Amino acid sequence: MSRRDRKKRQVLTTLVDVTMKLFIEKGFDETTISEIATAADIGTGTFYNYFHSKEDVLRYVLTKKLNETKDSLEELNHSSMSPPEKxxxxxxxxxxxxxENQQLFNLCNRHLALMGPPHGTExxxxxxDMIQAGQINGDFxxxxxxxxxxxxxMGLIKSxxxxxxxxxxxxxxxYKLSLFLDGLMTR
Structure with missing residues (x-):
């Protein structure tokens, strides 16, 4: 990675960290792009080189977190665990x-007009896949x-x-997981 690319990545990381900190401390609506730029020690124009709006910062952070989650779940799906364990x-x-990310999700729910799940159907x-494997194996x-x-x-998580x-x-x-698996498992 070139020096310029490292610098761009460092600015992006700082910008995102500072923005999220301000959103949590001051509130989304009360935080201005000018304040974000000042706190990140960049010019306001530099903010716009990375993001078009405050909402874009939230989308970026949410997408990054969801991609990390998806990677973890795919790794889990390909593990040797049994379907009930998965x-x-x-x-x-x-x-x-x-x-761990409740504040981020609360901000996103209040300030992003998400059309369906932000992670698609992944x-x-x-x-x-896990459920069907469990049914084929006779576990479910x-x-x-x-x-x-x-x-x-999905309702377990929401509830x-x-x-x-x-x-x-x-x-x-x-508790909810135990009740769910009790009803799902074959006897």
Whole structure:
């Protein structure tokens, strides 16, 4: 990598870090591009060399996080774990990523007009592969349509994120995972 490319990468990293810090401290609407540029020690025009708007910064960070998550899930999908272990691990991985990045996801939900899931169908496709492998192996019930299992699984994550129960996040997720797998497993 050339010196110029390293410098560009360093500016981008600083710009993203500073922007996200300001969004969290001051709020998205209250943060101006001029403040971001000043805090990142760049000119306002330089901001526009990297992003067209504050929303673009959020999209960039969200896309980067989702790509990292997708890579982890694909690695998990190709592991030697059994389908039930993969399903459990995918839920725990996604739950952990959400918990660690809750502020980012909250900002994105409030300030980005996302048309459908920002990651497309990749996550769902990985999940469907795991479910179908479990049904073929005889680990999972075959009388349940894959679409229903997928919807229920995605609902577990959403219900844990929005839960009002006075149960810690991971514990809440583990309870729901146990109930889900009990209903999915063959007897």
């Amino acid at each position: 399903i459990a691990q995918i839920l725990l991985t996604v739950g952990k990523i959400f918990k 996550f769902k496709d990985i999940l469907v 019930r075959k009388d349940l349509p894959t679409e229903m299992i997928t919807e229920l699984f 844990t994120i929005t839960s009002h129960a006075k149960i810690p996040f991971e514990e809440n997720l583990n």
